[in-house]
Amino acid sequence: MFQRVAKEVLSGLTVAIVALPLAIAFGITATGTSEGALVGLYGAIFAGFFAALFGGTPGQVTGPTGPITVVATGVIATHGLDAAFIAFVMAGVFQILFGLCRLGSLIRYIPHPVVSGFMGGIALIIILGELDKVQRSFLVAAGTIVLMLVSTRVIKSIPASLIALVIMTVTLRFGDSLLQDVRVGPVSLNATIDYIGQIPESIPSIAIPEFSGSLILTLVLPALSIALLGSIDSLLTSVVMDNITGNRHRSNKELIGQGLGNAVSGLFGGLAGAGATVRSVVNVRSGGRTALSAATHSVILLVLVTGFGAVVQYIPLAVLSGILLVTAFGMFDWESLRKAHVSPRGDVVVMFATMIITVLIDLTVAVAVGVALALVVHAVQSRRHKASVVHDGTGTYLVEGPLSFLSVDRVFSTLRDDRSNLSLNLKNVNYIDMSGAKALLTFIDHSHKSGVELGVKDLPPHVENRLIALADEEQRDKLMTVVENRLATETP
Numbered sequence: 440m441f442q443r444v445a446k447e448v449l450s451g452l453t454v455a456i457v458a459l460p461l462a463i464a465f466g467i468t469a470t471g472t473s474e475g476a477l478v479g480l481y482g483a484i485f486a487g488f489f490a491a492l493f494g495g496t497p498g499q500v501t502g503p504t505g506p507i508t509v510v511a512t513g514v515i516a517t518h519g520l521d522a523a524f525i526a527f528v529m530a531g532v533f534q535i536l537f538g539l540c541r542l543g544s545l546i547r548y549i550p551h552p553v554v555s556g557f558m559g560g561i562a563l564i565i566i567l568g569e570l571d572k573v574q575r576s577f578l579v580a581a582g583t584i585v586l587m588l589v590s591t592r593v594i595k596s597i598p599a600s601l602i603a604l605v606i607m608t609v610t611l612r613f614g615d616s617l618l619q620d621v622r623v624g625p626v627s628l629n630a631t632i633d634y635i636g637q638i639p640e641s642i643p644s645i646a647i648p649e650f651s652g653s654l655i656l657t658l659v660l661p662a663l664s665i666a667l668l669g670s671i672d673s674l675l676t677s678v679v680m681d682n683i684t685g686n687r688h689r690s691n692k693e694l695i696g697q698g699l700g701n702a703v704s705g706l707f708g709g710l711a712g713a714g715a716t717v718r719s720v721v722n723v724r725s726g727g728r729t730a731l732s733a734a735t736h737s738v739i740l741l742v743l744v745t746g747f748g749a750v751v752q753y754i755p756l757a758v759l760s761g762i763l764l765v766t767a768f769g770m771f772d773w774e775s776l777r778k779a780h781v782s783p784r785g786d787v788v789v790m791f792a793t794m795i796i797t798v799l800i801d802l803t804v805a806v807a808v809g810v811a812l813a814l815v816v817h818a819v820q821s822r823r824h825k826a827s828v829v830h831d832g833t834g835t836y837l838v839e840g841p842l843s844f845l846s847v848d849r850v851f852s853t854l855r856d857d858r859s860n861l862s863l864n865l866k867n868v869n870y871i872d873m874s875g876a877k878a879l880l881t882f883i884d885h886s887h888k889s890g891v892e893l894g895v896k897d898l899p900p901h902v903e904n905r906l907i908a909l910a911d912e913e914q915r916d917k918l919m920t921v922v923e924n925r926l927a928t929e930t931p
Contacts, residue, residue, distance in 0.1 A: 450727035451735025454500050457598045457721050458483050458736060459743065461766065463635075463751065464759040465503035466710055468568065469511040470520060473636040476751050478520075479503050480744050481643055481709030484737045486700035490712070491733035494696025495689030496677040500718040500733045501700055503710045505561045505770060506668045506802060511710060512568075514661045525648045526662045527711040529655070531702030533666035534694050543690030546674035547848035551874040552790035553809035554675055555772035559790075560797025560805060562770040567798075569760040569767075576757030578618055578629040583607050583761025598721075600762045607758045615755075633756045642745055643707045664803050666698075669713040671806065673697050676714030683723055685885050687852075717769065774911070775873070781908035785816030786873040817843055821870040828853045831864070835896065839867040842875030842902075851882050859892060862923075866897035876909045883917050894923045 459480075466479020483502035490501035515523045537543065573580040586603040594602065611618070611632060621629040677688040693714070701711045722732050779787050793809035826840035828850055836854060840846065854861065871879075886893040906918055 444731065446726040447729055447731040448735050450722055450725035450732040452739055453598075453725045454718050454722045454727070454732065454736040455739035455743075456601050458487075458500070458502055458715075458718050458740065460600045460604045460759065460762050461715075461718075462503055462740070463754070464763050464766075465505075465508045467635065467756070467759060468565075468763065469503075469508050469710055470515055471512075473752075475710075476635055477744070478708060478710050480740060481707055482704050482712045483709075484643070484741045484744065485704040485707050485709050486697075486712030487740075488700070488734050488737035489703050490673075490696045490700035490714070491730045491737065492696070493692075493699050494714075494730070495692030495694075496673075496680050496714065496719075497686070497688075497729050498684070498719065498722050498727045498732060499673075499676060499680055499688075499693075499714045500722050500736055501673070501697065502712045502715050502718060504672055504713045504715050505565050505767065506557075506672050507665065507711050507713050509561060509564050510661070510665050510668055510802065514658075514665070518658065518661070521648065522654060522658060524646075524705045524708060525650065525654065526658045526665060527705030527709075528648070528702045529658055529662035530665035530669060530711055531698040531700070531705065533663055534670055534698030534701060536698075537666065537670055538691040538694030538698065541691050543670070543674060543692075543694045546671070546678070546690055548845060549671070549675075549806070549810060550786070550789065550813040550844035550872070551877050552775070552786040553793050553806060553813060555775045556790040556793025556809060557671075557797055557802070557806055558770045558772060559776075560794040561802070562767040563794070563798050565763055565767040565770075569763055572633075572757055572760040573764070575630045576618075576632055576755065576760075577627075578621060579607065579611065579632060579755055579757035580761040580764065583758045584765055587762070587765050600765075603762065604754065604758060607761075608754050611755055611758075612753055635751055635754045635756065635759075637752045643709075643741075645706050646708060647706070665701075665711050667803055667806075669697060669701065669711060670694055673714035676716045676719055679716055680719055680723065682881055682885075683720065684728070685889065687855075717766070778909055782873055783816075783820075783905070785820060786813075789813050789816060813844060817841070817845065817872070820872070823869065826850050826868075834860075835862040835864050837864045837867065841870040841872075842868050842879065843870065843872045844874035847875050847878035851878055854882070859890070860894075861886065861891055862894045862896060864896045865902055866899060868899060868902050871902050871905050873909065876905050880906060880910050880914045880918070883921055884914060886921075887917050893921045895921050896923050898922050898924075 462479040462483040463476045466475035469475055470478055487501045514526050583603045586606055587599040590599040590602040615632050618629045618632060674690055677693055681688055789809055789812045792812055793805050796805035796808055821841040823840045826842055826846035829837045831837055
């Protein structure tokens, strides 16, 4: 018992180190001022703590994320910081209502190409937003990026963002004069170095905002946008966590936990948050499996905040820009982008359309249009709308119909059990999209890790070709080991 608790606490410490520079960077980006450092940290502390205690994904870490920061930046710029805190509270209330109305289950119907395009669009927005700071302090930002890339390969035990933050801050503390107005001919490589500056050191206190009817009406749409994006972001991270741990999250409970976290964060002057994929993965890989590790990360950040202002003021803004740029590049679904030429054309169109609309129009519009396009593609490509799983009485499960984003969750939930061996017959799978292929490959991978003896019979050529095209080398090898026989001709 003691060893389990110690492992959870140590994992929470690791995640806090990872979350520290990201919370500061997202907070300053959202507010545009040095005070944003505390706003971001308070978001990681309060949203992270309450979402961990009341959420439905054990081990998931909540805090400021790219999608939330993008929307929060617009809300703060339009309505001011105090009004934004009210919007965060309202967003939390919306998320609680989503959970109580059991809307969390709808996450299973968001296609993989929409997720890829959405995250890619968010990454582009973050990159474009940091270009001005990078242009003024190119050498500092470039040095931060190089340090992170090198330390990721060389030092595995310490987060690359923390290494770059400490080294660049200490170096520039004594040598910033050497990087002022550096030029090569007419080209400016480093015009100036801007710092966060002094931030107040204080223990967070609750502040009840002044609600008014007109203000609430003005903030309904921004709050709803934050709630929707925060819910999607969190539940997508929950799905990633399921893929890593092999567990099943409770989506509606997760929404309630996220809502409580954001409501409390807004009351304490913190940025709204969502389930953070990178921080959650770090937590799981460090040994965190319960709410204790995620809650511990928030407590450690709170301890740091009480006496952190004197140190934070010396952090260069360009260093945070470098950290955000690396984070943004990591948000791209590079695997899907690399395999776009062999992916279904309809899915590729959905992915890039979602990405473009995210950047040029609106994040929520992008998701809605992406799902609508995916439904059109599905209707054109598949004659049947639903897939079914039938047990033939001999120990084999027959999958019939399209394996698509509309059916994969139900199909593989039916097949997921404590069986020691499992046989699938796919001869009647008439259509498979990117979401279906990814889900089937993940199911094969989990069966292999769980020691389940899995066999796949009568694999149609069009399904096999799609799986091989979208699988990585390891997945391809596992696929070949479970396929027992193939159909001679493609299923009509």
